Amino acid sequence: MNIWENIFTGTNLALLGAAFATLFAGIGSAKGVNLVAKATSGLISEDPNKFGKAFLLQALPMTQGIYGLVTSFMIIFKIGLLGGGAAEVTLSQGAYYFVASLPIAFGGLVSAIKQGEVAAAGIKVLAKRPEATGKAIISASLVETYAIFAVLVSLLLILFA
Numbered sequence: 786m787n788i789w790e791n792i793f794t795g796t797n798l799a800l801l802g803a804a805f806a807t808l809f810a811g812i813g814s815a816k817g818v819n820l821v822a823k824a825t826s827g828l829i830s831e832d833p834n835k836f837g838k839a840f841l842l843q844a845l846p847m848t849q850g851i852y853g854l855v856t857s858f859m860i861i862f863k864i865g866l867l868g869g870g871a872a873e874v875t876l877s878q879g880a881y882y883f884v885a886s887l888p889i890a891f892g893g894l895v896s897a898i899k900q901g902e903v904a905a906a907g908i909k910v911l912a913k914r915p916e917a918t919g920k921a922i923i924s925a926s927l928v929e930t931y932a933i934f935a936v937l938v939s940l941l942l943i944l945f946a
Contacts, residue, residue, distance in 0.1 A: 798879030799864045802886030803857035806939065810853025810893025817846025817901025824908035831912070838911055838918045842904040845925050849893035849900075852936035856889045859943045878946070885942035892935025900928040 821843040829836045858867070860882050865872040874882075907921025 793876075795874035795876045795879030796864060798876065799860055799874055799882035800866075802879075802883035802890075803860040805883070805890040806853040806856040806860070806886040806893075807850075808853075809890040810856075810897065811850040813894035813897030814847050814850030814853075817849070817897040817899075817904070818843060820898070820901035821846065821904045821908060824905040828908050828912050835911055835915065838915065839908055841918075841922055842907045842911070842925060845904050845922075845929065846897040846901040848929060849889075849897035849932045852932055853889050853893050856886060856936060856939045856943070859940060860886060863943055863946060881946055882943065885939055885946065887939075888935040888942075889932075889939040893932055896928055896932040896935070900925055900932075903928055 821839075825836070825839040825843050828839055861867050864874050864878075864882065904921075904925040907918070907925055910921040911918050
């Protein structure tokens with residue numbers, strides 16, 4: 786058995802998918818939250834009382850990272866690493882789990898960044914028209930729809946594997 790046969794296994798491919806789901810969705814969330822945090826810092830330097838409303842906008846892009854993490858746990862659970870008896874995962878099963886992780890990995894990456902951009906624009910709305918904060922939150926939440934679609938596809942693929 787050569788080194789590649791030890792590395793390139795079904796279990797490792799499934800774990801790579803789990804890592805992708807967490808890594809890429811997490812990167813998107815970090816970038817999205819960062820965009821909103823920068824705008825929030827400027828806002829609360831002028832009016833610290835607006836932090837509560839700004840925090841709602843800042844928290845929105847975090848959800849994609851959570852979706853990626855849930856997807857990773859689901860893969861790890863399905864291949865038997867959580868809960869005891871690790872099953873033999875064939876190469877084709879590992880490839881399946883890897884592919885199943887891709888919707889949330891890349892959907893989460895892109896939607897979190899885009900949601901951060903919309904939420905950062907919402908901070909500007911909050912600065913000038915605090916009464917319109919709800920509209921800014923709704924606008925940023927619409928981007929969330931695509932992350933929800935992505936996590937649903939990933940989870941359904943994993944559940945029915």
